[in-house]
Amino acid sequence: MNKLRTFTIGGVHPKENKLSEQSSITVLPLPKQLVIPLGQNLGAPPKPVVKKGDEVKTGQLLARAEAFISANIHSPASGKIAKIDEAMDASGYKRQAIIIDVTGDEWVEGIETSTSLNKEISLSKQEIISRIKECGLVGLGGATFPTHVKMMIPEGKIAEYLIINGVECEPYLTSDHRLMLEKGDEMLVGIQIMMKALGTEKAIIGIENNKPDAIAHLKKLAVNYNGISIQPLKVKYPQGGEKQLIKAVVNREVPSGKLPIEVGCVVSNVGTAFAVYEAVQKNKPLIERVVTVTGTSLSKPSNFLVRVGTPVSDLIAAAGGLPEDTGKLINGGPMMGKAVSSPDIPIVKGSSGILLIKKVESKRSTPQSCIRCSKCTVVCPMGLEPYLLAKLSKLSVYDKAEKERIMDCIECGSCQFTCPSSLPLLDFLRLGKQRVGHLIRTRK
Amino acid sequence: MNDILLFTVLTLGLLGTVLAVILYFVAQKFKVIEDPKIDLVEDVLPKANCGGCGFPGCRSFAEVSVKSADEKRNLEGLNCPVGGNDVMKQVADILGLEVEEQEPLIAVIRCNGSHANAPSKVLYDGPASCSFAHNLFAGEGGCQFGCLGLGDCVVSCDFDAIHMNPETGLPEVNDKCIACGACVKACPRAIIELRHKGKKDRRIFVSCVNKEKGGPAKKNCSVACIGCSKCQQVCPFDAIIMANNLAYIDFEKCKLCRKCVEVCPTDAIHEINFPLRKAKAETDQTAEKKERAVKEVAATVSDAISPSVNESDTENKA
Numbered sequence: 001m002n003k004l005r006t007f008t009i010g011g012v013h014p015k016e017n018k019l020s021e022q023s024s025i026t027v028l029p030l031p032k033q034l035v036i037p038l039g040q041n042l043g044a045p046p047k048p049v050v051k052k053g054d055e056v057k058t059g060q061l062l063a064r065a066e067a068f069i070s071a072n073i074h075s076p077a078s079g080k081i082a083k084i085d086e087a088m089d090a091s092g093y094k095r096q097a098i099i100i101d102v103t104g105d106e107w108v109e110g111i112e113t114s115t116s117l118n119k120e121i122s123l124s125k126q127e128i129i130s131r132i133k134e135c136g137l138v139g140l141g142g143a144t145f146p147t148h149v150k151m152m153i154p155e156g157k158i159a160e161y162l163i164i165n166g167v168e169c170e171p172y173l174t175s176d177h178r179l180m181l182e183k184g185d186e187m188l189v190g191i192q193i194m195m196k197a198l199g200t201e202k203a204i205i206g207i208e209n210n211k212p213d214a215i216a217h218l219k220k221l222a223v224n225y226n227g228i229s230i231q232p233l234k235v236k237y238p239q240g241g242e243k244q245l246i247k248a249v250v251n252r253e254v255p256s257g258k259l260p261i262e263v264g265c266v267v268s269n270v271g272t273a274f275a276v277y278e279a280v281q282k283n284k285p286l287i288e289r290v291v292t293v294t295g296t297s298l299s300k301p302s303n304f305l306v307r308v309g310t311p312v313s314d315l316i317a318a319a320g321g322l323p324e325d326t327g328k329l330i331n332g333g334p335m336m337g338k339a340v341s342s343p344d345i346p347i348v349k350g351s352s353g354i355l356l357i358k359k360v361e362s363k364r365s366t367p368q369s370c371i372r373c374s375k376c377t378v379v380c381p382m383g384l385e386p387y388l389l390a391k392l393s394k395l396s397v398y399d400k401a402e403k404e405r406i407m408d409c410i411e412c413g414s415c416q417f418t419c420p421s422s423l424p425l426l427d428f429l430r431l432g433k434q435r436v437g438h439l440i441r442t443r444k
Numbered sequence: 445m446n447d448i449l450l451f452t453v454l455t456l457g458l459l460g461t462v463l464a465v466i467l468y469f470v471a472q473k474f475k476v477i478e479d480p481k482i483d484l485v486e487d488v489l490p491k492a493n494c495g496g497c498g499f500p501g502c503r504s505f506a507e508v509s510v511k512s513a514d515e516k517r518n519l520e521g522l523n524c525p526v527g528g529n530d531v532m533k534q535v536a537d538i539l540g541l542e543v544e545e546q547e548p549l550i551a552v553i554r555c556n557g558s559h560a561n562a563p564s565k566v567l568y569d570g571p572a573s574c575s576f577a578h579n580l581f582a583g584e585g586g587c588q589f590g591c592l593g594l595g596d597c598v599v600s601c602d603f604d605a606i607h608m609n610p611e612t613g614l615p616e617v618n619d620k621c622i623a624c625g626a627c628v629k630a631c632p633r634a635i636i637e638l639r640h641k642g643k644k645d646r647r648i649f650v651s652c653v654n655k656e657k658g659g660p661a662k663k664n665c666s667v668a669c670i671g672c673s674k675c676q677q678v679c680p681f682d683a684i685i686m687a688n689n690l691a692y693i694d695f696e697k698c699k700l701c702r703k704c705v706e707v708c709p710t711d712a713i714h715e716i717n718f719p720l721r722k723a724k725a726e727t728d729q730t731a732e733k734k735e736r737a738v739k740e741v742a743a744t745v746s747d748a749i750s751p752s753v754n755e756s757d758t759e760n761k762a
Contacts, residue, residue: 086656092566092582094656341566341581364569394573424571431576 004209006234007247010381012414014237014335016210020174020294020301025182027305028318030077030102034309035087035346036062037097041138042145043069048098054081059108059285062098065136071146071349072136073098074285076307078106090331090348092341100309112282117185121193121280128197128280135279137286140271141165141240142332144350147272151197153261160264162195162203163249164273166218167233167240169208170333173353175290176270178303180207180214183274184221190277191228198266203228205270206249208235237335238412242267244381256408271352291315291347295356297323306347312354313343327362330355335413368421376415376425382408386415390425393432402436409433479514481538482506488534489524494602496525496624513539525549526603526622549623549638551606556651556714557583557590558612562665578632586664589654591615591635600630640695644717648693648700650675651714655688662710669712675704 039045044067050056056075063073079102087097107113123131133148153159168176180187191203205222207215209232222228231249238244243254245267252263260267271289278284287308294301299320306315312329316322322343330337331345334355376386384405392401409429416426485506493501499508502524509522519541524531529545536543562585568577574596582588593613597606605621608614615627628636635653650669654661658670671689683697684704693704693713705713 086660088582091580092586093588094582094660338580341586367571427571427576428573431573431579434579435575 004232004234005248005251006236007239007244007381009383010379010414011236011238011244012379012417013235014171014417016235017171017294017296018174018177018210019172019296019298020292020303021177023174023178023300023302025178025290025303025305026318028307028310028315030105030307031310031314032102033082034076034079034100034102034307035097035311036073036076036100036309037087037089037095037346037348038063038073039089039095040073040144040308040348040350041069041071042143043067043071045096046070046073046136048084050081050084050098052081052083055079056081056100057106057108059111059287061285065133065146069146069149071138071144071148072134072285073308074136074287075100076287076309077102077104079103088342088345090338090340090345097346111284113284117189118281119189121189121196123280125197125199128193131280131283132197132276135275135283135285137272137275137279138349139269140275140289140349140352141269142336142350142352144348147268147276150266150268151194153198153266157261158264159198159200159261159266160202161250161266162191162198162200163245163260163265163267164191164203164205164270165240165242165245165267166205166207166211166214166270167245168211169235169237169240170335170337170353171237172294172355173292173333174294175292175303175352177211177214179274179290180211180270181217184218186277187270187273188218188221188225188228189281190273190275192225193276193280194266194268194273195227200266201227204231204249205229206231206233206239206245208233208239210235238381238410238414241381241410241412243410256405286349289347289349289351291351292353293319293356294353295323295326295358296361297325297358298356299323308349309346311343312340312345312347315347315354316343316356323356323358325359326356327359328357330357335417336411364424365422367423370421370423373420375418375420379414379418381412381414382410384409386425386429387423389432390415390423390428393428393435396435398432398436398439401432402439406432406436407440479510481510481513484538485509485535488527488531488538490526490531492526492602492624494526494622494624494626496622496626497523509535510539513541517541519543525624528622548641550621550641550647551617551623551625551627551636552639552647552649553591553615553617553635554637554649554651554653555589555591555614555635556667556712557585557587557665558614560612561667562587562590574630575632587654587661587668589633589635589652589656590665592633596630596632597627597636600626602626642695642700642717646700646715646717647695648698648702648705648713648715649695650691650693650712652712653690655690657689661689667711670710672709674707674709675713678703678707 046063046065048063050062057078060075062075065072079100082099082101084098086094089095129148129151137147138144166180195203215230215232219230233248239248242260246252246260246265254260254263275286288305290303291306292303293315302319304315328339331340333353370387380386389401389404389406413426486503489502491502497505499505523546528548532543564584565586566584568584572594574592574594577592577594583590583592591614595608597615598608603620603622606615606617606627609616623638652669654668661668661670669690673686675691676684676686681697681699683694685692702715705715
């Protein structure tokens, strides 16, 4: 048997813990109130086009993107705008949000709500991109980069490959896995639409080998679609990182500080592919997504299809209620996710999972001195020296940190995961990245 | 034997003389002519190299002062906060100039969100760095403007003038503060401000920087400024500015009459080093205020923290 492909530098093997692997996607009922933060995408937040007291229908435009890197926001349910005010986001900071009192689920005309499969791609390249933009699509892998911007290839560049990320390398999370199993056909049509928009002949779906059912299922379906192939990959974190995935699938290396298009690739998540299908074939804006709610102490780890703006507490209640011994509530996966300060925060376009960690497991070990074992350097998938960068950032030596390529850090957390002295390496790298990024911006 | 001695002395002597001559000419050739006043000025400076004047080190400050004196015949915008008026007068004397007396400043912590006033809703166990925590979340108490209590200001202070009080979880400034401004720069939430030290070290300030509306602000912290403007209305000197639901006392205009302190419904305005008020109508509220005033006097006078706690604190950070 051939050796399975993977990326070459670094990587770790955290325990997989895919607890909700077998639980199929269930639709969560609408909550009484939705809180829709305006800053849901990477880049500038869109401007609201509704005002307090307005009646809105499901799918109606709430906020329009004005900047180039920005995405529209649509109403996830029908109801009345209660207010446009500050609301707490995942970090506990107050940000502008639209709050809707839900009255029902009456859709705007022109959106097809049936689940029948529509394989015919009738729109042209330009129409597809403008439809994606209109529907407010962002990358659903977590970075929330507006999809329409990604689809516009800069002049002089050719997209040879469309790489679809079905890796889901974060432990615990299973939303992409379930989506591949349950919406395989729709996803593949979505991929074909993206291929048309990009002018690409080849699309490769990278899936880690711990999801044999998804690989078999998609392989069977892909026979009916031109140019789409499945690439099983060796299980290794952080294979879902854009640059790591390109290295694993087509064996190309993205140069430092450059985008994947530099090596002729465009990477997109399976969730985004499904959203593209819904937007282009059904005219349905991005108002819902699959979210994994999981944790070892949770009674029913599940995958939910939820509307954007639903409070996290509703999801936890539907998954069996908040266990008493919960120590941490994490927005995202255990490796890259951030602990949140309250379960009242809303689900946004970028939320891929909610993870509950037991009190005993949630404590950080006391940091010891660095013993110069260089394990962090070995596991860093970007070939950086995390111990050095963390030290530089702690001592505020930002110019040196920039020279040591701190901006290449993908914040995967492999260094901190592997550190035998439990040093907060990622924390200081994040701080350093933020500072260096600020310095670079002010220099311009 | 004598020959050897003679030979050695002569050779070394000759070598020394030749090299000395070379060095002399080299020194003449590459001589840097420097104003001798720079050395004189540097001598009177405190040599703390704290950067409080805005220049990197005392030598740079001396250079800039001499340059300013030569070119503009004044010392405008130059002040050594460590040395204060005495040192600035000496500098001016050396340069043959007059210098205006500056009111001494002190760092003031504008947050009173202690463990008691703003109870923790979540626990933070990440690295002890305010700038990191500021990027991560709003704070243990939930106030996104308040003190994070992780001591970036303490680390930044070169003068041992600011310490964390483990009881309140807030930093406290002591008499050693010379207003170099290092903590002001270190604080990611701009809580610390340099204010006039005031007559007899008395000062009044709004101990809150929360820009939220009254309700949300009060939800997280019982002593938050709710932006009610009562203090502004009562102030006879127009010293209070209301902006973004927050009162700010202009220390240039404030005459320390203490009227605003009385009317503040949330006790957000602090008076420091004032004598106790005469017993007027002794209500519970005024008694409480008195108690707080006494506590504050004690806190500012004493060093507030035991050295052992301080050591373990720095160990954690290392």
